Amino acid sequence: MDHFPTNWGRPRNDAFDAYGTYPIHQRPNNVKDTFAEGVQHTQQPIVTGTSVLAIKYKDGIMMAADNLASYGSLARFRDVQRLHAVGNHTVLGASGDMSDFQYIRSLLDDLVIEEFTEQDEHTLGPAEIHEYLSQLMYARRSKLNPLWNSLLVGGYKDGKRFLAYVDLLGTTYSASTIATGYGSYIAQPLLRKAVEGREDTLTELEAQAILEESLLVLFYRDARSLDKYQIAKVTEGGVAISESMALKTSWSFAEGIRGYGAQTQ
Amino acid sequence: MAQTRSFNPYTENGGTILAISGQDFSVIAGDTRQSEGYSIQTRYAPKVFRLTDRAVLAVNGFAADGNMFVKKVKQRLEWYKHAHSKDMPLKAIARLIQTMLYAKRFFPYYVYNILGGIEEDGTGAVYSFDPVGSYEREACRAAGAAQSLVQPFLDNQIYFKNQVAAPGTTHPAHLPLPDVLSIVIDSFTSATERHIEVGDGLEVYIVLAKGRDLQDFEAIRARNVHLTQELTVTEDGERIFVMRLDLKKD
Amino acid sequence: MEYNGGSVVAMVGKGCVAIASDLRLGNQALGISSNFQKIFPITDRIYLGLPGLATDVTTLKEQFRYRVNMYTIKEEREIEPEAFAHLVSSTLYERRFGPYFIEPVMAGLTKKPSGEYRPFIAASDLIGCLNFAKDFVVAGTASSKLFGVAEGLWEPDLEPEDLFETISQTLLNAVDRDAYSGWGAIVHVITPESVITRTLKGRMD
Numbered sequence: 124m125d126h127f128p129t130n131w132g133r134p135r136n137d138a139f140d141a142y143g144t145y146p147i148h149q150r151p152n153n154v155k156d157t158f159a160e161g162v163q164h165t166q167q168p169i170v171t172g173t174s175v176l177a178i179k180y181k182d183g184i185m186m187a188a189d190n191l192a193s194y195g196s197l198a199r200f201r202d203v204q205r206l207h208a209v210g211n212h213t214v215l216g217a218s219g220d221m222s223d224f225q226y227i228r229s230l231l232d233d234l235v236i237e238e239f240t241e242q243d244e245h246t247l248g249p250a251e252i253h254e255y256l257s258q259l260m261y262a263r264r265s266k267l268n269p270l271w272n273s274l275l276v277g278g279y280k281d282g283k284r285f286l287a288y289v290d291l292l293g294t295t296y297s298a299s300t301i302a303t304g305y306g307s308y309i310a311q312p313l314l315r316k317a318v319e320g321r322e323d324t325l326t327e328l329e330a331q332a333i334l335e336e337s338l339l340v341l342f343y344r345d346a347r348s349l350d351k352y353q354i355a356k357v358t359e360g361g362v363a364i365s366e367s368m369a370l371k372t373s374w375s376f377a378e379g380i381r382g383y384g385a386q387t388q
Numbered sequence: 389m390a391q392t393r394s395f396n397p398y399t400e401n402g403g404t405i406l407a408i409s410g411q412d413f414s415v416i417a418g419d420t421r422q423s424e425g426y427s428i429q430t431r432y433a434p435k436v437f438r439l440t441d442r443a444v445l446a447v448n449g450f451a452a453d454g455n456m457f458v459k460k461v462k463q464r465l466e467w468y469k470h471a472h473s474k475d476m477p478l479k480a481i482a483r484l485i486q487t488m489l490y491a492k493r494f495f496p497y498y499v500y501n502i503l504g505g506i507e508e509d510g511t512g513a514v515y516s517f518d519p520v521g522s523y524e525r526e527a528c529r530a531a532g533a534a535q536s537l538v539q540p541f542l543d544n545q546i547y548f549k550n551q552v553a554a555p556g557t558t559h560p561a562h563l564p565l566p567d568v569l570s571i572v573i574d575s576f577t578s579a580t581e582r583h584i585e586v587g588d589g590l591e592v593y594i595v596l597a598k599g600r601d602l603q604d605f606e607a608i609r610a611r612n613v614h615l616t617q618e619l620t621v622t623e624d625g626e627r628i629f630v631m632r633l634d635l636k637k638d
Numbered sequence: 639m640e641y642n643g644g645s646v647v648a649m650v651g652k653g654c655v656a657i658a659s660d661l662r663l664g665n666q667a668l669g670i671s672s673n674f675q676k677i678f679p680i681t682d683r684i685y686l687g688l689p690g691l692a693t694d695v696t697t698l699k700e701q702f703r704y705r706v707n708m709y710t711i712k713e714e715r716e717i718e719p720e721a722f723a724h725l726v727s728s729t730l731y732e733r734r735f736g737p738y739f740i741e742p743v744m745a746g747l748t749k750k751p752s753g754e755y756r757p758f759i760a761a762s763d764l765i766g767c768l769n770f771a772k773d774f775v776v777a778g779t780a781s782s783k784l785f786g787v788a789e790g791l792w793e794p795d796l797e798p799e800d801l802f803e804t805i806s807q808t809l810l811n812a813v814d815r816d817a818y819s820g821w822g823a824i825v826h827v828i829t830p831e832s833v834i835t836r837t838l839k840g841r842m843d
Contacts, residue, residue, distance in 0.1 A: 164395075166394070166395055261452055261456060264395075264397050264452075265397070265495075267395060267397060269395060269397075288429070292397065292398070292399055292450075292452050293452035293456070294399065294401070294424070294429075294450075294451055294452045295451070295452065295455065296422050296429045296430040296433050296451070297430065298429070298430040298431070298432075307427055308427070311427075534786065536782040536783050536786065536815070537782055537783065537785055537786025537787075537789070538786055539783075539786075539815055540783045540786060540787050540811045540812050540814065540815040541786050541787045541790040541791075541811070543811055543814065543815065544787065544791075544807060544811040545790075549810075549811055549814065550806075550807055550810040550811055550814070550840075551807070574790055575790065578786060578789035578790045579786065579789075581789055582785045582786065582789055
């Protein structure tokens with residue numbers, strides 16, 4: 124019970140605020156949480172996923188991520204899905220803390236169900252999902268209790284492609300190619316070179332080849348990555364997330380390099 | 389626990405903004421690059437926003453705070469419009485921004501704001517703010533990553549600092565629009581040349597006072613037809629245009 | 639750099655070069671002198687600017703005087719700007735792990751085999767990494783401001799008087815936005831015939 128009468132509510136004044144437009148966004152919160160000192164915040168990610176890559180192409184957007192969830196340097200879970208369909212027009216890809224990602228998925232699934240039960244011919248598109256996530260991530264960072272992720276939201280709705288980023292600070296942006304984590308250093312230059320200026324002509328096959336090549340380079344250089352991955356595409360026809368696939372790696376070059384493979388001496 | 393590094397809720401996203409006011413116009417510009425560290429996140433993320441038909445706001449610093457701040461300012465302006473059936477005047481927007489920034493004095497929006505537009509008396513105006521709400525009205529202001537490169541250039545070219553007028557003449561108090569636009573573009577090409585966080589694109593908002601003669605502007609507009617877009621909503625008030633130019637991408 | 643403050647800029651013109659500095663010596667925010675020399679003549683056509691720690695300005699000025707004299711005696715000729723730039727560089731790199739806190743700026747005219755003169759400017763960081771620029775070089779506490787103004791004002795092939803105006807405006811407007819530089823300025827324009835030196839009035843705040 125709040126014992127401060129001034130916090131119970133303020134009467135509206137018809138003289139200057141006939142339509143209730145005067146802002147009362149937040150009343151002071153004098154209620155102390157008895158257990159405040161015992162509440163813990165996420166101060167570091169625990170089980171983590173590495174890079175997510177995504178590009179725009181002729182028919183929509185395509186996103187890729189491997190199937191690894193690491194526990195520090197330990198490759199702990201090797202069959203994790205980091206791409207998630209949200210409704211029929213959107214795919215969400217996550218790097219960073221996997222338990223936070225799981226929580227975000229549950230929020231989004233609830234959101235989609237609520238929207239569905241309205242039965243008002245309106246469905247959530249990628250822009251709405253991204254806006255929701257931006258507000259969620261920014262609100263959590265403002266409570267100094269962030270959801271430790273970098274998220275990519277890709278989608279296709281009403282003939283429009285959508286691709287955008289949001290991270291634990293609430294920072295957002297959109298571009299025709301985006302990569303998170305190590306991918307932003309290693310894959311992003313490759314993606315930009317292949318995609319920029321060709322967004323409207325790249326075929327599905329070409330787009331997939333570009334992403335697979337980038338995943339391969341990442342697998343060679345990012346020690347927290349895996350050669351098992353999935354690719355999601357969102358087009359006019361909706362979301363399709365592939366089964367897990369394996370990268371075709373080649374290690375013959377390592378033959379003559381001391382310290383790279385098995386050495387006899 | 390012995391040592392836990394605490395979470396840092398801020399980052400810096402680069403870029404630069406700039407505004408110059410004239411007798412009966414105001415120019416507000418910003419580059420469109422968004423970066424973090426040495427990485428370019430995107431080549432097109434607007435930092436300059438139309439608030440009303442005579443007010444434009446440029447925000448620079450931590451992008452997430454900037455976007456949230458603009459969103460909340462726009463919300464307050466909409467509430468004002470519903471309550472008073474008119475747009476909020478520029479000087480009132482300036483005071484509103486100060487109040488909103490100071491409200492978060494102890495967990496600030498890490499954002500430098502520059503507000504440009506037309507005052508109720510029809511004069512061009514620029515207001516600049518620090519992250520916690522200190523503000524003043526000025527004729528010109530640069531902020532952001534390349535502030536230290538651009539501001540002294542503006543002192544020289546806008547305020548004629550360290551320049552002596554020819555005998556029997558005085559320096560003009562207000563520059564004509566074509567001159568101002570040239571200075572804005574030169575400032576950004578210079579900053580792009582010498583600062584890694586500036587570049588990719590330039591968005592220049594031009595706010596013209598109600599009933600202003602458009603002759604000088606039409607000449608510029610004609611030269612840049614494909615680059616210039618009118619954003620004005622009402623027919624009889626101030627007019628807003630935006631010019632989009634390329635900057636070097638390296 | 640912020641201990642004593644100070645800034646230097648050099649620019650290339652048509653058949654001429656210019657070098658200019660402020661005149662302030664400070665102790666952090668406190669102004670001490672408004673007549674502190676940071677630019678020194680090395681030969682008749684080489685000038686050297688030494689912004690940075692004042693004690694090192696004095697030390698290096700004497701060090702370079704000594705080394706240039708030794709060079710002149712051994713070689714029996716005047717040192718050329720290119721050679722002098724490398725002398726500056728190696729002098730600083732000798733102290734790679736305990737450097738002088740100085741960022742030198744040089745301006746001079748190089749004599750070509752044809753007998754004509756070619757403009758030369760260079761700058762170095764505090765451990766001797768040389769920067770041979772074709773347009774202008776800056777150093778000191780107002781360097782970022784100098785970069786901004788110079789990039790906006792400078793253009794190629796300026797005649798001596800126009801170059802003087804350009805470098806003067808660049809310096810004055812840059813130091814007026816710098817708390818650690820200012821308190822008057824000095825400009826040298828080096829032409830094949832003569833060196834024009836002018837002391838400028840500046841803001842004293």
